[in-house]
Structures are given as structure tokens and as C-alpha cells.
Amino acid sequence: MKDILDAILASDSTAGIAADVAALPLPESYRAVTVHKDEAEMFSGLTTREKDPRKSLHVEEVPVPELGPGEALVAVMASSVNYNSVWTSIFEPLPTFAFLERYGKSNPLGKRHDLPYHIIGSDLAGVVLRTGPGVNAWHPGDEVVAHCLSVELESADGHNDTMLDPEQRIWGFETNFGGLAEIALVKSNQLMPKPAHLTWEEAAAPGLVNSTAYRQLVSRNGAGMKQGDNVLIWGASGGLGSYATQFALAGGATPVCVVSSPQKAEICRAMGAEAIIDRTAEGYTFWKDEHTQDPKEWKRFGKRIRELTGGEDVDIVFEHPGRETFGASVYVTRKGGTIVTCASTSGYMHEYDNRYLWMSLKRIIGSHFANYREAWEANRLIAKGKIHPTLSKVFPLDETGQAAYEVHRNLHQGKVGVLCLAPEEGLGVRDPEMREKHLPAINLFRDALAERTIKHSRDI
Template identity: 50%
Template sequence: MNTNTPLTEAVLAGADGEELAATPLPETFRAAYLRREDQEIFRGVQDKDVRRTLHIGEVPMPELAPDEVVVAVMAAAVNYNTVWSATFEPLPSFQFLKHVARAGGWDARHDQDFHVIGSDASGVVVRVGAAVRHWKAGDKVVVTPGAIDEQEPAAQQDGLLADRTLAWGFETNYGAFGDYAIVKATQLMRKPRHLSWEEAACNSLCLGTAYRMLISKHGARMKMGDVVLIWGATGGLGGYAVQLVQRAGGIPVGVVGNARKAALLEKMGCRHVINRQEIGFTDCADGTDETGEMERWRSLGAAIRKQVGEDPHVVFEHVGKETFGASVFVARRGGSVVTCGSSTGYAHNYDNRHLWMRVKRIIGSHGANYQEAVEANRLLELGILVPTLSRVYPFAAVGEATRSVQRNEHEGKVGVLCLASEEGLGVEDPLLRGQIGEERLRLFRDHEV
């Protein structure tokens, strides 16, 4: 595999933008991808091991659309949509690519027999399309995954209202897991200067999602003093949710599955922690055992009130089938359940009486629009929030990295080095880094060791 192309060497040598723009793009590049021929590989298989479907090899460099850029990827991160892609669930991602390609034109490039996945990245811009105005070769960037059609009228109100709202590297091709990635200019944000490549790469998807759910006018609009119940509080989404609630003056109540994760929450300064094992909220539930479900819901509600003395104003939901009924139940009268996903199943069962009779709200939230993503990224740039990176894998072990997320063996986010040769590279503002402190910046890493 030829990873030492002239452009790659120029990027790693720190060449300026003029030199990068003058150096030819390689015809192919190294990437981690899925194969169309593997779509049925897990039929009838209990353990859908993602290491079987993630392949590393050369893929062709596509032609660049006028509103796109090519990013030399220094580091990337695993998200749960990476697991969905690699297990071909809930649908094979090649169906998404085929759907995108139906629009014709530049979109036809996405429908290939390979799918380069990955929705979080940091890197260096090496090419810009003819219509790109605000970015240039040499810019150090992070990528937000929302690929939005900004020409749709609804996008002027909220990018996520546009019909063509796609998750980059999940519903589109040429995602984060490669030496190069193709992204829209409206996906780029400044790389926080005090962070390493891998620290910068791990934030955008989960942080932007949590920001919209909790802070944005499109989400729960939490306010100072609000009690916020956070499921999976040390996970990729939950780790940012806890920080956002703390910094916004709220009262986070973190729910975790074991004592080790509870200890991490305490290190984060989260005073109110609920270990599901300690309250008997551990068995999988499908909502059909009404008596058992009510007992679980009440045990959770009692644990919350014991710690903070009141019910939650907001419930931060992304687990889905196993927890949604409890979330609706424990939210206070007039409270909100804000949901962005369903990692344990999409068919939710809950007692609707607790919703309508107590005038609660369910808010659907999906990713972040461009403005929300930039606002969330600014909090990282200022050092108000810190990354939740816990593990970093070399590129050759991208399958192992994804497997760790699939098996829920991680805390926070899992990173993957792409063109970066080692961890710790890319820090441009050591002064701010020193002010924030390595203890804060490495909290998840050091707890994982």
C-alpha cells in the first residue's frame, strides 16, 4: 500500500498551503472500507463481529465537486454509526449510497462497491473546490458530519430541516477512515489549537449532537438549575452532556452501568451518580411486562429523588428501547425527554398516560446544524469543554477500535490515527493547554489505563 505519496509527504512535513495546493492529488489512497459483496455475511449470525467487514486497502480518489474540499486526515474517531455500518444495520449502507446517487451529477460518485466510513475527523485541507470561499489549502480543521443541502429553502431556517440531510461517512461515501476524505465546505470548523490531532478528531459528532439536544433552541433549552438525567453518562454522548449541563449551571444526574464508570463520573465533578446495578435496573426490557417495568421505573425515580430531591426537568435519551419508558415516567410534570437515537432498539414502549396527563414533551433531535456545531466547537477552543477521548488505535487496528465500541468496552470516545504517526502531535497552543491542565484533558485517557 503506497502511503508515501508526494502530497502525503508534504502534509507530514508541514508544507504551507501554496505548496499543498500545487502538489498533485494521488490517484488512490489508503482507506478502511466496507464491501458491497459482504452485505449478507451476517445473515443468521449471532455475533456480528465488525472486524470481519472492515477492510483496509486502496480506493480511487474521486473528482472534487465545486462546493467540496479534500482533507488529509490526521486522525479519526469511532461512533456508533460506524458499528451500524459495519454490521449492515438497520440497513446496509450501500442502500444509502444508492439513494444518494439517484440525484445524479456529483452525487453519483457515492454509489461504489466500496464504502469508506467514519464520521469524525481532524486534518489539513489540501484542495478546495471552485465554489469554496472561506477555506484554503493548509487550513487545520475538524469535520462536523452533517452534509446538508444548503440550497433547500428549509435549510435557511435550520439545516436539519432540509430533505437532503445526510450523515457523512454513514449515508455518504469517502468518510473519515482514510488518508484523505471528501467533505462539503459547510462541514469544516477550525481545529482547536491546544488539542492534538486525535483529541480534536473525537468531538464533533457527539458534542454537536449533545449541544443541540440540551442547549440549542431546537432542543430542550435547558436553563440554570435544571435537573438533567443523562443515560450512558460516560459514553460518547453522555460525557459531553455532563460537561454541558455543568457549564450551563444545571444539575447533571449521570446513569452508568458499573462502579468503574461511576468513579469516572465522580472525577468529572458529577455529584449525582446512579449505578444501574445498585438499583436493579440491569435486565433488558421490552415494555411488555407492565408490572416489572413499573418496578424498574419507580426504582429509578426513587434513586433520583433520593439524590437531588426532585424529578428531572430534562431526560437525555439515546439508549432507546430498554430505557425510553423509564425516561417518560421519571421526567417531571411539564418536563422533556429529548432523544437522538435508539442503540438498543427503535420500537419504544411507554405508558402514554405519564406523557399526556402530566403534559410532558418528547423532542426528536438529530445531529447538529452548522451553526450549532460551530458554537459547540468554540467551547472546545476556549477550553470550557474537554475531549472525552479514552483510547487510540493505529490505523491498521481500525477493526479492533470499532469492535471495542460494538462491545461497549470503552468510555468516552475511541480514536484512530490516520496520517498522524503517533499520539500527541498537532498541538499549536501549549500555553492554553497548560492553563486547562493535562489532568482535565486526559481525564478519560488516564481513567481508562
């Protein structure tokens, strides 16, 4: 691995990397972040909050997997932590080994994925090392990012929208050999050009969440947002919400940003949002107890939204918290409006008053990641400097457990990155002139975290 890293760092062009990398032998093993099958019950009896990713995530040497047709091996310079990495680490809603076992039974190459360990991670930025038979678009030395849609495309169902393919999986969550590692195995059609003005860790951060937010909010497969729409965005400074906020602003919509602290509210203002609700400060409690919601709080919330929008209800609700917020989301949406959901971080069993849905002709749309075209378009907007990474903090590979813990406990803002092969932050920029134009936006979340840290130190 050292020779591969040296070749990448020594070259000042992708052409130079190509010549060096192609000539180097692959190592027999590499370091990766894993969970172990024999530890899947380690948190039995604990609440979700009590489960600690630092205890379940391991960094260890694993063998380089066999390269198949239509696939690529990528030297991973940087990756990032998503909620699916957290779910994997705490074995919720079920251990991911069930996914790997199912994949292992699907075809001969799928058997590679059914292992007693799972290499996790659904983002990467890095350099192509090898390509398998039938790969023409990518070559050793290419600087790439990867989206996390792994799909077989042998069924007609997937050819109109690849997310509908019955053999669609999320790479690094429902497959093995993910991106939180020094080498990753991907299908070649997961690869996209690395934005030239970003560092490795910045380029690795948007992938999953940026594409997910694009489909959910912008695409015709999601809410189909248009100019003038009012868009309620839960967790507007978080991994998903920070991209939804940017898409709303860039698309001529008005984001109504829901956050949980003054610091997160300031980040939304820095992105350009004006309508902001700090639900902690304003004391919204949508559940009276574990079993009973409080419609009075829905109404109070709806009134607050109208105060911020000039008397209008929201056209779209960008949903991902799930159980805690879903009843309120259905209630506050305007007649004929859309609630689009991509996750359930606070619980999967949603409850809402259906009268407010059917009698007001509202729609609930399920949205899961993005198809290849949507992921490519979302990455293109990053490469053009229209949408920016929301990276706030970076950890070394050995501290991925701590990174996942902070995401699990909602101690983060934006995205949390992980350096894999990259020895330090700030490497990989190919277009410094473009970077200079967008530097304040690129560093917005980091600067906010630094300012918060300084203020905390002063208070102490």
C-alpha cells in the same frame, strides 16, 4: 501520500503547510476503511451482539474521488469511531448502500457515492489539500475539523434549520468518502477550525458526539437546558453522555449520571458530577421479559433520583439507549419536563405508558445531529477550553475493526480515536500554553483507562 504527510509534519506553521501542500500533486489512491456491498448479508441469522465489525471492515486502497463545486479534499490525520460506524459495519438497521444508491440518483455529482464499497467515518481532523470551485473560506494548508452534516440547501425547508432539509445526510454514513481514511471528501461548509491546543486525535474525537449533545441538550431546537435544571443522562461516561455531562455542568444544571460500572462512576465524579447511579450495581431491570416492562422498577428508579436531587424530579432526560430505557425515561421526568432522544442503541421500537406523558404535559423531542451553527458553536466551546475531548484510547487505521468492535461491545469509555495519516499520537498542537492549562481535563479519560489497566494487572 508520503510527500503530503512529510509536508504536514515538517512545517511548524499553517502558512508553511499551505505553500508545501498546494504545490504537491494528489495521489491516485489512498488507504481507507470500507465495507463491501457484496458482503451485506454476511451476518444474516446472527443476533446484533454476535455481529463482529472486525470481519466486515476492510482497510484497502481506493481511488481519490473527483472534487466538485463547494467541496474540499482533506488529508485526514486522525478520525474516531461513532455508533454509526458500528451500525454500518454490522449492516444494521439496514446496509448503508441503500443510502448511497439513493444519493447516486439525486444529481450527477451524487453518482460518485454509489460504489460497491463504502468508505465510512463521520469525524476527522486534518489539513485541506484542495478546494473546488466556489470555495472561498478555506484554502490548502488550513488545519480543520469536520462536522458530519452534508446538506444540499436547495429546498426552502432547510434554510431555517439545515437539519430539516430533505437532502440532509450524515457524511460517512449516508454518503461515501468518510473520515476513516487518509483522504476525505467533504462539503466545504462542513469544515471548522481545528482547536489549536489539541493533538490531531483529540481534535478528531468531539465532532459528531459533541455537536449532537449540544443540539440535544443546549440548543433551542433540543431541550433548551437552563441553569438549575436537573438532567438525567444515560451512559454519562460514554461518547455522547460525556459531552452532555460537561454541558450540564458548564451550564449551571445538575447532571444525574447513569452508568454501568464503578469505573465509569469515577469518571463522572472526576468531571465534577455528584449525583451518580450505577444501574448495574443497583440492579435496575426495566423489563420483566422481552415483551413486558416493570413499572415498579420505574418507581424505584424515580425514588433514587429524588434521593440525589433533594426530592426533585428531573427536568430533562438525555435519551439515546432507546427501547431498554425509554419507558423509565418518560415516567421519571417531572411534570412539564422534556425527554429528548437522538438514538436507539438498544432498539428502535420504544414503548412507554402514555398516561404519564399526556396527563403530566411532558414532551418528547427528536434530535438528530446538529445544524451548521450548532456544530460551529459546539466546536467553539472546545477551542475555548470550556468543553474537553473525552478520548480514552487510540488505534491505528489498520485496527479500526478492533476499535469498532470495542465500541459495539461497550468495552470503551468516552471516545475511541483512530490515527489515519498521523504516524503517532501527540502531534498537531499549535498552542502548548493553553493546552497546559487544561491538560488534566484533556487527559481525564485516558488517565482513567490507564489507572483501570494498572489495577487490573495488579489483580491478576
